[in-house]
Amino acid sequence: MQKFVSLFIFLPFCLPAAPATFSKDVAPIFYQRCVTCHRPNNIAPMSLIEYKSARPWAKSIRESVLKRKMPPWFADPRFGHFSNDARLSEKEIDLIKSWVDGGSPEGDAKDLPPVPNFAEGWQIGKPDIVIDIGEDHKVLPGEDSYDHFIVETHFKEGKWIRAAEIKPGNRRVVHHVHVLLVQDDLTKMEAASTRNMPSLQQFLIKEGKLTHIRQDAPVVNDGCDANAPDLPFLHGFQEGGLAAFLPGRPPDIFPDGTAKWIPPGAKLEFVIHYAKIPGKVETDRTSIGLYLAPEPPRIPLRRMDLRNFFFQIPAGTAAHEVKRCYTFEKDTLLLSFTPHMHYRGKDITYDLIHSNGKRETLLAVPRYDFNWQLVYRLRDPVRVEKGATLVVSAHYDNSPNNRANPDPAKTVRWGDKSEEEMMTSWIEFLEPPLPAVAETGRR
Numbered sequence: 001m002q003k004f005v006s007l008f009i010f011l012p013f014c015l016p017a018a019p020a021t022f023s024k025d026v027a028p029i030f031y032q033r034c035v036t037c038h039r040p041n042n043i044a045p046m047s048l049i050e051y052k053s054a055r056p057w058a059k060s061i062r063e064s065v066l067k068r069k070m071p072p073w074f075a076d077p078r079f080g081h082f083s084n085d086a087r088l089s090e091k092e093i094d095l096i097k098s099w100v101d102g103g104s105p106e107g108d109a110k111d112l113p114p115v116p117n118f119a120e121g122w123q124i125g126k127p128d129i130v131i132d133i134g135e136d137h138k139v140l141p142g143e144d145s146y147d148h149f150i151v152e153t154h155f156k157e158g159k160w161i162r163a164a165e166i167k168p169g170n171r172r173v174v175h176h177v178h179v180l181l182v183q184d185d186l187t188k189m190e191a192a193s194t195r196n197m198p199s200l201q202q203f204l205i206k207e208g209k210l211t212h213i214r215q216d217a218p219v220v221n222d223g224c225d226a227n228a229p230d231l232p233f234l235h236g237f238q239e240g241g242l243a244a245f246l247p248g249r250p251p252d253i254f255p256d257g258t259a260k261w262i263p264p265g266a267k268l269e270f271v272i273h274y275a276k277i278p279g280k281v282e283t284d285r286t287s288i289g290l291y292l293a294p295e296p297p298r299i300p301l302r303r304m305d306l307r308n309f310f311f312q313i314p315a316g317t318a319a320h321e322v323k324r325c326y327t328f329e330k331d332t333l334l335l336s337f338t339p340h341m342h343y344r345g346k347d348i349t350y351d352l353i354h355s356n357g358k359r360e361t362l363l364a365v366p367r368y369d370f371n372w373q374l375v376y377r378l379r380d381p382v383r384v385e386k387g388a389t390l391v392v393s394a395h396y397d398n399s400p401n402n403r404a405n406p407d408p409a410k411t412v413r414w415g416d417k418s419e420e421e422m423m424t425s426w427i428e429f430l431e432p433p434l435p436a437v438a439e440t441g442r443r
């Protein structure tokens with residue numbers, strides 16, 4: 001009798017809960033967290049929109065979310081909070097796990113949430129203005145290349161834009177894209193494109209469409225060293241471009257109340273990195289969608305690009321340090337960071353040293369991965385006082401233990417090619433008059 005009673009009491013707890021289904025439990029997670037990449041004709045190998053295309057991947061999905069390989073996200077959780085933090089909650093992971101462990105059932109299609117609408121391939125809806133590179137560009141088999149396309153906006157008056165989305169014309173070959181505003185006087189333009197950096201030219205060598213630094217250029221690994229020679233772009237910052245498309249990067253949506261200005265008569269320069277080109281001719285016609293701001297912004301959004309062009313990574317080193325500093329000349333509100341290195345990039349950290357000496361880590365990326373060029377958007381923008389210094393410290397793994405390393409026997413310096421290296425950070429910011437922090441939109 002005793003036995004019977006206890007069985008009776010515990011039975012309800014042993015009954016399995018209704019198994020998680022795709023339609024009811026898992027699709028809402030996928031639609032919110034995965035399908036910006038996992039949909040037809042996008043960067044991921046399979047679509048997670050429909051049960052049919054998701055089901056065969058169930059085991060692999062279970063593993064990749066349990067190991068937190070997916071969605072890609074690399075910020076050390078000990079530092080900073082980010083509005084675009086892609087990490088799944090424990091609850092979401094549990095739901096996906098129990099769906100797979102329960103045989104990955106479809107459930108009732110009536111429970112499906114509405115499928116997110118990707119208007120004609122645009123992630124943020126139909127743009128007000130679309131401008132493309134102006135030609136069906138032929139990409140020939142062979143080496144990587146960086147191609148530049150300068151196109152007219154035909155804008156009779158200037159425009160404020162609240163967002164910009166770049167749509168690669170051919171994802172098989174387009175690795176990443178920068179769109180820059182071109183001014184007539186190129187010497188005033190010191191944005192991301194090296195053709196517009198006259199002071200740097202003496203240190204550069206152009207080979208076909210690619211550029212790299214001369215092997216005999218001065219070496220400065222510690223760009224924060226007060227005794228370092230005064231070389232181009234080791235101090236101050238470069239104006240950032242208008243928008244970018246990088247693997248894993250969401251479109252550029254500017255915070256509420258801010259916008260970027262495109263002056264009348266402006267031209268746009270598309271800088272397109274064509275990579276991993278297959279053995280046949282491909283055609284590309286990449287475009288940018290511009291979204292107009294409803295009114296002039298209270299504060300124009302800006303981007304500072306910090307680079308060190310003069311590092312030298314010795315062959316075989318496992319953690320070679322390269323640094324770059326910037327001391328703020330005005331009170332500034334920092335909004336986001338985008339680190340950029342290539343295959344040897346190992347880790348990168350952004351520390352702020354306040355004028356009172358206090359050191360604060362704003363972002364640490366302990367396992368950088370070239371395949372993912374993520375932006376880290378600060379949930380609470382950081383207010384920086386004039387005189388504070390941002391210290392960017394990166395490490396490069398040029399040893400044979402780095403599986404992505406194209407050649408550990410090479411000494412590596414700055415260059416366009418993925419097999420060479422870069423040390424770049426884009427930082428979105430606002431300058432005075434600064435808004436109350438709470439007013440800057442969370443994106």
Ligand code: HEC
Pocket residue numbers: 029030033034035036037038043044045057060061062064065070071072088247248249
């Ligand atoms: C930012 C874009 C992006 C997001 C968001 C994303 N993925 Fe991925 N995913 C990719 C890409 C690209 C690949 C292929 C390259 C790779 O495996 O790294 C991939 C690979 C995978 C794979 C491995 C496929 C294989 O070859 O074994 C699985 C499983 C997966 N994703 C599941 C998910 C799930 C589930 C989510 C959401 C919870 C998600 N991903 C979110 C881009 C993304």
